[in-house]
Amino acid sequence: MKLVPFNRKDLIKRTSAFDSFYDVLDDFFSDTPNVRRNLTHDTFKMDIEEKDNEYVVEAELPGINKEEVDIQLDDGRLTISIKREESKDIEEKNYIHKERRYSSMSRGVYLENIVNNDIKATLEDGVLCITIPKQEKTEEVKKISIE
Numbered sequence: 356m357k358l359v360p361f362n363r364k365d366l367i368k369r370t371s372a373f374d375s376f377y378d379v380l381d382d383f384f385s386d387t388p389n390v391r392r393n394l395t396h397d398t399f400k401m402d403i404e405e406k407d408n409e410y411v412v413e414a415e416l417p418g419i420n421k422e423e424v425d426i427q428l429d430d431g432r433l434t435i436s437i438k439r440e441e442s443k444d445i446e447e448k449n450y451i452h453k454e455r456r457y458s459s460m461s462r463g464v465y466l467e468n469i470v471n472n473d474i475k476a477t478l479e480d481g482v483l484c485i486t487i488p489k490q491e492k493t494e495e496v497k498k499i500s501i502e
Contacts, residue, residue, distance in 0.1 A: 398460050401435070410466050410487045417481035424483065426476055434463040435483065468492060 400415040414435055416424065425436040438459045445452040470488040477484050 398462060399435075399437070401462050401464070403464060403466075405489075407489075408491075409489055410469065412464070412483075412485040412487070414462070414483040414485075415481060416478065416483050419478075419481070421478045424478065426483075426485065428469070428471065428474065428487070431467065431469060432463055432465050433485070433487070434461060435485075436461040 402413045404411040404413075412433065412435075416437065419437055419439070423437055423439050425434075425438070427434045427436075436459065439457070441454075441456045443452070443454040466487060468490045470490055473488050475486045
């Protein structure tokens with residue numbers, strides 16, 4: 356019973372009404388039709404590289420404008436949020452077609468020893484790149500005397 360074709364696993368394990376809702380949101384962010392993924396397990400991809408003096412965070416956001424992205428840094432926690440709204444109103448001779456979509460995604464990560472100044476973010480070709488400077492670690496050994 357455990358041998359299930361890879362492309363049919365999603366069809367078998369669906370247990371709630373929200374699964375189809377997540378598929379609609381995922382299809383909204385996809386350029387290709389008929390892509391079915393579950394957002395509970397798959398959001399936008401994010402890579403974090405730690406260098407000697409900075410962190411470099413890259414997030415894949417194809418088709419997203421910079422106005423739709425919100426980046427916040429709160430006490431070492433970096434949060435990238437996307438909110439997207441789209442509406443279409445087509446009025447032809449014999450019919451009216453209206454569509455509205457709203458979707459949002461968010462990812463967060465905690466980064467140690469960061470400096471809140473000189474943070475830079477760019478969005479080019481669907482890749483968001485955030486550079487966050489780090490403080491230098493000072494490892495002090497403190498001798499404690501016994502009273």
